[in-house]
Amino acid sequence: MSEGTARHVVTLVVNGVVREAAVPARRLLSDFLRHDLGLTGTHVGCEHGVCGACTVLLDGEPVRSCLTFAVTVDGHEVTTVEGLAEDGEPSPVQRGFTECHGLQCGFCTPGFLCTATAFLRDNPAPTDEEVLEAVAGNLCRCTGYQNILKAVHRAAEIQAETRGRPEPHGYGTLGGLADRGGRA
Amino acid sequence: MTTKLFGEPVQRREDARLVTGQGRYLDDLGPGALAAAFVRSPHAHARIRDIDVSAALDVEGLVAVYTWEDLPGALAEPLPLLIPHPALTHGRTAYPLAKDIVRHVGEPVVMVVAEDRYLAEDACALIEVEYEFLKPVVGVEEAAQGVHLVHEDVPGNVGAHMVQEVPSRDGRSAAEAIDAAPHLLEFRLDIERSACMPLEGKGVYARWDADDGSLRVYSSTQTSTSVRMAVAAKLGLPLPKVEVIAPDVGGGFGVKIVHPWPEEILVPWAARTLGREVKWTEDRREHFVSSAHERAQVQHVRVGFDDDGRVLGLDVTILHDHGAYTPYGIIVPIITSTQLLGPYKIGAYRVEFSSIYTNTVQVTPYRGAGRPQAVFCMERTLDRVAAYLGKDRTEVRAANFIRPDEFPYDQGLIFQDGRPLIYDSGNYPESLRMLKELIGWDSFPDMKARAAAEGRRIGIGVGCYVEGTGVGPYEGGHVQITSDGRVHVSTGLTSQGQGHETVFAQIAATELGVPIERVSVVTGDTRRFGYAVGTFASRAAVMSGNAIALACRKVREKALRIAADALEADPRDLEITDGIVHVAGTPSASIPLATVAVLSNPLRYAFDEEAKRATQFSGAASMDRPPVDEGEEPGLEGRDYYSPIRSTFASGMHAAIVETDPETAEIRILRYAVVHDCGKLINPMIVEGQIHGGVAQGVGGALYEKMVYDEHGQLLNASFMDFLMPYATEVPRIETAHLETPSPLNPLGIKGAGEAGVIPVSAVIASAVEDAEGITVDRMPISPSDLHTLRLRLAQ
Amino acid sequence: MKPPPFEYHAPVSVDEALAALAETGTHGKVLAGGQSLIPLLNMRLAAPSHLVDINRVGELDTIAAGPDGVRVGALARHAAVERSAEAAAALPLLRQALALVAHPVIRNRGTVVGSLVHADPSAEMPAVLALLGGSVRLARLGGEREVAAADFFTGPMESAAEPGELAVSAFFPAPPPRSGTAFHEVARRHGDYAVAGMAALVTLDEDLRIAAARVACVSVGPGPVVIDLSDACGRRPAASVAWDAVAAAVRDRIDPEGDIHATAVYRRHLTGVLAVRALKEAAGNAGTEAAHE
Numbered sequence A: 001m002s003e004g005t006a007r008h009v010v011t012l013v014v015n016g017v018v019r020e021a022a023v024p025a026r027r028l029l030s031d032f033l034r035h036d037l038g039l040t041g042t043h044v045g046c047e048h049g050v051c052g053a054c055t056v057l058l059d060g061e062p063v064r065s066c067l068t069f070a071v072t073v074d075g076h077e078v079t080t081v082e083g084l085a086e087d088g089e090p091s092p093v094q095r096g097f098t099e100c101h102g103l104q105c106g107f108c109t110p111g112f113l114c115t116a117t118a119f120l121r122d123n124p125a126p127t128d129e130e131v132l133e134a135v136a137g138n139l140c141r142c143t144g145y146q147n148i149l150k151a152v153h154r155a156a157e158i159q160a161e162t163r164g165r166p167e168p169h170g171y172g173t174l175g176g177l178a179d180r181g182g183r184a
Numbered sequence B: 001m002t003t004k005l006f007g008e009p010v011q012r013r014e015d016a017r018l019v020t021g022q023g024r025y026l027d028d029l030g031p032g033a034l035a036a037a038f039v040r041s042p043h044a045h046a047r048i049r050d051i052d053v054s055a056a057l058d059v060e061g062l063v064a065v066y067t068w069e070d071l072p073g074a075l076a077e078p079l080p081l082l083i084p085h086p087a088l089t090h091g092r093t094a095y096p097l098a099k100d101i102v103r104h105v106g107e108p109v110v111m112v113v114a115e116d117r118y119l120a121e122d123a124c125a126l127i128e129v130e131y132e133f134l135k136p137v138v139g140v141e142e143a144a145q146g147v148h149l150v151h152e153d154v155p156g157n158v159g160a161h162m163v164q165e166v167p168s169r170d171g172r173s174a175a176e177a178i179d180a181a182p183h184l185l186e187f188r189l190d191i192e193r194s195a196c197m198p199l200e201g202k203g204v205y206a207r208w209d210a211d212d213g214s215l216r217v218y219s220s221t222q223t224s225t226s227v228r229m230a231v232a233a234k235l236g237l238p239l240p241k242v243e244v245i246a247p248d249v250g251g252g253f254g255v256k257i258v259h260p261w262p263e264e265i266l267v268p269w270a271a272r273t274l275g276r277e278v279k280w281t282e283d284r285r286e287h288f289v290s291s292a293h294e295r296a297q298v299q300h301v302r303v304g305f306d307d308d309g310r311v312l313g314l315d316v317t318i319l320h321d322h323g324a325y326t327p328y329g330i331i332v333p334i335i336t337s338t339q340l341l342g343p344y345k346i347g348a349y350r351v352e353f354s355s356i357y358t359n360t361v362q363v364t365p366y367r368g369a370g371r372p373q374a375v376f377c378m379e380r381t382l383d384r385v386a387a388y389l390g391k392d393r394t395e396v397r398a399a400n401f402i403r404p405d406e407f408p409y410d411q412g413l414i415f416q417d418g419r420p421l422i423y424d425s426g427n428y429p430e431s432l433r434m435l436k437e438l439i440g441w442d443s444f445p446d447m448k449a450r451a452a453a454e455g456r457r458i459g460i461g462v463g464c465y466v467e468g469t470g471v472g473p474y475e476g477g478h479v480q481i482t483s484d485g486r487v488h489v490s491t492g493l494t495s496q497g498q499g500h501e502t503v504f505a506q507i508a509a510t511e512l513g514v515p516i517e518r519v520s521v522v523t524g525d526t527r528r529f530g531y532a533v534g535t536f537a538s539r540a541a542v543m544s545g546n547a548i549a550l551a552c553r554k555v556r557e558k559a560l561r562i563a564a565d566a567l568e569a570d571p572r573d574l575e576i577t578d579g580i581v582h583v584a585g586t587p588s589a590s591i592p593l594a595t596v597a598v599l600s601n602p603l604r605y606a607f608d609e610e611a612k613r614a615t616q617f618s619g620a621a622s623m624d625r626p627p628v629d630e631g632e633e634p635g636l637e638g639r640d641y642y643s644p645i646r647s648t649f650a651s652g653m654h655a656a657i658v659e660t661d662p663e664t665a666e667i668r669i670l671r672y673a674v675v676h677d678c679g680k681l682i683n684p685m686i687v688e689g690q691i692h693g694g695v696a697q698g699v700g701g702a703l704y705e706k707m708v709y710d711e712h713g714q715l716l717n718a719s720f721m722d723f724l725m726p727y728a729t730e731v732p733r734i735e736t737a738h739l740e741t742p743s744p745l746n747p748l749g750i751k752g753a754g755e756a757g758v759i760p761v762s763a764v765i766a767s768a769v770e771d772a773e774g775i776t777v778d779r780m781p782i783s784p785s786d787l788h789t790l791r792l793r794l795a796q
Numbered sequence C: 001m002k003p004p005p006f007e008y009h010a011p012v013s014v015d016e017a018l019a020a021l022a023e024t025g026t027h028g029k030v031l032a033g034g035q036s037l038i039p040l041l042n043m044r045l046a047a048p049s050h051l052v053d054i055n056r057v058g059e060l061d062t063i064a065a066g067p068d069g070v071r072v073g074a075l076a077r078h079a080a081v082e083r084s085a086e087a088a089a090a091l092p093l094l095r096q097a098l099a100l101v102a103h104p105v106i107r108n109r110g111t112v113v114g115s116l117v118h119a120d121p122s123a124e125m126p127a128v129l130a131l132l133g134g135s136v137r138l139a140r141l142g143g144e145r146e147v148a149a150a151d152f153f154t155g156p157m158e159s160a161a162e163p164g165e166l167a168v169s170a171f172f173p174a175p176p177p178r179s180g181t182a183f184h185e186v187a188r189r190h191g192d193y194a195v196a197g198m199a200a201l202v203t204l205d206e207d208l209r210i211a212a213a214r215v216a217c218v219s220v221g222p223g224p225v226v227i228d229l230s231d232a233c234g235r236r237p238a239a240s241v242a243w244d245a246v247a248a249a250v251r252d253r254i255d256p257e258g259d260i261h262a263t264a265v266y267r268r269h270l271t272g273v274l275a276v277r278a279l280k281e282a283a284g285n286a287g288t289e290a291a292h293e
Ligand SMILES: Cc1cc2nc3c(=O)[nH]c(=O)nc-3n(C[C@H](O)[C@H](O)[C@H](O)COP(=O)(O)OP(=O)(O)OC[C@H]3O[C@@H](n4cnc5c(N)ncnc54)[C@H](O)[C@@H]3O)c2cc1C
Pocket: A048, A049, A050, C029, C030, C031, C032, C033, C034, C035, C036, C037, C038, C039, C074, C100, C101, C102, C103, C106, C109, C110, C111, C112, C113, C114, C115, C117, C118, C122, C123, C124, C125, C161, C165, C166, C167, C168, C191, C192, C193, C194
């Protein structure tokens, strides 16, 4: 089977570091991160876009990595759960989840953390309704969500207390890389 | 005391790694391993005529293809029937790869191993299996007619049939008591299929070490010790040559207690055969069609009662849909039949169940394990009794409660552990009082009237349960204090997110008087602890928690003995605070546990400054006794086991207020209240979390989740798009209150908490919807479409 | 659940994309946001041998709002259109409907045009396009055509876009003055495809009576079902419309099917309820609109 097996060199800036691997076009971003780059913090719970465990930040915006081909986002910037900590310290969202018992088995957690991180960046003082809407696209089978909602509010508080610190990474595409196109 | 942590909402130590992506789940391991994938049956019932793998052989990166014919020795035999029972006269289990006949969609037929999962799936797609269709048997009632058979040699499709009967105190049978009762009701109830659906599927990863002739298997399991025994037996390996480790596990809820799954023995076998690491990570579609489901039952109820609503006789006949196989025996229907009685004393009780085969995915325990069905039955019955008598639903319950002074209370039945069903403790009237206060039961009629005035429909519902938790036979704990003062705790059972690392560390820190930071906990790793049963039936905290406490007490006693020698004090005068043994009231006379650990191990060789104190010329040893005294062992460590006489019985009561849309029939839960009694709380934060998660699953089961099979045995909703697990928007805020009636059965006074939240939810929601609508709800789950159908029926 | 292999094409301009589509013909498929296509690939329910990925075609990432309506380019994500203040001002219905499309994270990738071409009978955007009488612009190597909504949705998951064609944009026309819109739906879970849904457009006359009323129904036919209810509303002010008759008129005009989430009877009933709710709200919005004139 030669057709469709050509390899494409995909270069991403992942958590601030340039990472590269040659993969077939069909490699899902989730598998690329997990298996080609060894960043196994991003989890896969359904591979059809419903559970949200695989959510990562693409140029700062949360997306389903199981519904994205790695080649498509060649040249772009990705933040995974491994990159949420700020200067080696847990981020406000990571702290909020820990303090409020917002996780049990932890399998859904990376998706919630990435989603909540982008949400609180755009909306630092959300209402209950807004928090609910923000996390309503992620499934958790363990927690019943109550503590997750609490955790996001707590993260907003922590973020407010520590505000003024610079963003960990600048969001947005690295222009030069983005223009490379996805062809091997 | 700073180290008194039992009962505190200590933050979880698991979280630091899990929130940073440093957890290690099954698929995170073995980056270079080969990938396995399976060709699974697309038919519910068929005979395999031919398997043609030739087209697949051209796939680049293909390593191996196996069918049943390739399996050697014990691997070619049916999988074990884990829990035999005399009533299970026709137990049947599957082959690891189908032999001749497939009995449900999803049954594995061919195993493919390739360089990666993409290529393995390419190869699977090219393998052609020729089938001869057999008549699929779908639907428990149709199956019970026995016209077509799932297993040729199981007449009537009946795997098991069991009757248990408890006469009334005055010796009447249930039938007699019912006939003699002033009032009689008779009706039918239905509960549909659901499933555990952990967010992480199953998975197995195996490494064969050819030089050492040993095998290391990682499995996303709820019982690594038992998987180890199964793998050793199936592969013909000596037990010490097999180690099984449960890494971080992304939820289990029951499905991962079943073992060995076909893949759990096939993957290690392939690893050994190929001399390469092999991994299989179950994908979501596989999980739907080839793991396990639960819940589905049809119940026929006859109940006789008096004017106060006291149940004088109860007769329940259950048809239990067991799917295609019975690897886990008949635990689920046994639990349904025994836990049905809940917190009540029933005049006379008879329960009969038939466990029926169908051409669907097998049925094994899902959180609650038969109890949600039991509670649905009992609570629906009491609601009907109340409605019939025109009484308040809580009054009828109170009339039937076992009183606090009646414990231990013997229900006269045999429970799932083969032991008598004797409740150890509880306080049901107090629970109900707390619940009514929490939800505002008595003021609800006003609230309902106000809502009605605005054109809104609301209703309130209630449900009570008793849950046998912490079933035996045993668990063990091992505790070791090393010469650096660290405490290493291990236990054999596994964790799937319950926070065991934290809870067990709390117990150890409290028992030993050491800072929790110094305690580390390992679970589910047979290299550290080989004897265990597993994590199910809300048993982990009770079983391993108590075993660890007992092991700690042994270690503590030894530490005090050694320290007493060194301090020339009486051990009874010693205390341990912050990891330092000292004479009570004289803090200066002290010795760190680290040093005690050094002294506990008489040494010949010094490897550091501390160790010098234990060498032969240090002058520390008494010349009158051997360095290791009779009955002693070197080292500051201890191992102990906890094996209870019988289960301990947690209980709880839930209430909900729902609103139904008069036009769209949408059902919304406005409030949800829980009163919960699991004895002494080790960590209230974690217990609350368990309740939240359980209730959310219960809400799923009550309003959203069901497995829909068509008449061909095809599962119509095998995806998260159509199997509707609730999101945050579907789960109400849960208000909780705790009652603590300690268990007299174990040293810590605790009861299990893992499953409780899910158990009564369907009953509670049914009760509330019924109250809002004034119609009878006898089938769960209920969707807006279902409610609309009920309304039309009522209007006719 | 891994996608089958395919040849990958990564055009950076519409011309390159059209060339790739022309070359691959019936074997080629467009990849836009991937939020519908990739699940199908992962489940191996689709196996195109070529994918033409338009994510690098910057010229398609456009949202142009004007007084006559909103033209949305093929690379405009749901989220971008939802956030666009100009689009919302020109056509509030876009934002009303987009808020009901899946979850925010899906909307970050999924495209409005992709949603139209995908033509799921349960999807919101096809109903919006059909209600407003919009159109889709289809380009192929050497040609272009504008297909009206009425001709575009040809069946469940089927649109007029042919192999070799790229939908480059869609146009959502603004309704006449004194109009109001609304979108109502019932989904099993928040964010799911609708069990039944309703886009409504009401235009008032100068006396604030209903001059025209139209709905597009979701999940009750092979595609969006547009029903003109001007007569049923009877040129009256919203407050005196015989709404039960309107609901009955809607129920008469649809032929829903039952599935695992709802019976046909319930869908029919629900569609009537939602039509009335959406029309009332649309009429209210039209009143507000008229007051601003
Ligand atoms: C969990 C989940 C929930 C969802 N819920 C909803 C919902 O409630 N309502 C809803 O409407 N949608 C829902 N969707 C689908 C979502 O809206 C999709 O984004 C949308 O249907 C397709 O847009 P896309 O850009 O992702 O298209 P793709 O997935 O990239 O493509 C879809 C199809 O359209 C074709 N196509 C796409 N763009 C073009 C083009 N420019 N020219 C020619 N052909 C093209 C593709 O070839 C393919 O056949 C959901 C998706 C998920 C994963």
